[in-house]
Amino acid sequence: MAGAPSDFINYGLFRGEVEKEQRILLQYDRIVFQFPFYWYSCPPLLKKWFDDVLTFGWAYGPGGGNLLGKEFMLAIMTGGTEVSYRSGGDNSSTISEFLRPIEKTLARCNGTLLPAFVAYGVKRASAAELAETAAKYMEFIRSPRAVLVH
Template sequence: MNILVIVAHPELTASRANKALLQGLNKIQEDIHIHKLYELYPDWNIDTEKEQELLLRYDRIILQFPFYWYSCPPLLKQWFDDVMIPGWAYGPGGTKLVGKEFLVATTTGGTDKSYRSGGDNQFTVSELLRPIERTIAKCGGTYLPAFVCYDANASTEERLEQEAQRYAEYIRTPLPVLTH
């Protein structure tokens, strides 16, 4: 399976969690392409055609980002607005993403216990990710269960390394196993 990892972290050099997750992927010998939006587009001038061509080349697309205000960092939202356009991603003739698999991978400051009914954050991360889930569904893609690394800031290097291993395995897990 060929995998594209779209990374949206505004400050990857200062990151601990997302950096650790990416380091885990670097150890894999498979066809995984890492595409860092904030490095590629410091002026936010997204090259729609280039991004669309890239998406066409991959079967599974991972959207990796730190959870910011219960959502993704803003350049990824801009990326959706610029790349998922009518006639290409949806609407009449917009069939290019049909059948592609999409998977969100996010790191949170909050703990897993805080992301549930009655917890500090009230909702699960999956519930909070529904706008992205709907966007993928609207474009005919298959939205896979998200990978979440909770409590990222309080995590030791050792735990982050374990999470990186779990991540590397998770994103290569075949669809029937992830959705069983």
């Protein structure tokens, strides 16, 4: 993993600077999309970022091999509990089912999908629980295939 922690793309500041965003993506081997789970998906601005930056001929399609071999990871936070995101739970589906469209988008961009990191119940978590989740998250980013923690 190259680069300093400050070298991340803050999609909240994204103002249509597509070529700049694409150049940043080219610098890294592992790309982590971190976002709050919002109405069973990513926030709308992140969806716009996907639409604008991951373009035909650049990220996929003929000539679109720029992200070939990159590792993609989703890191999401939910207000709901893990139990609520199970078949038969309050949300009637698993997190994996809800994330499938985003995962398919990233797979279309020729990268390798890593397991998602999901922090459940952050809305009601204590400071100590959030600190523990943050530590697990950092370990997960370093070695996503070895850590099976939510």
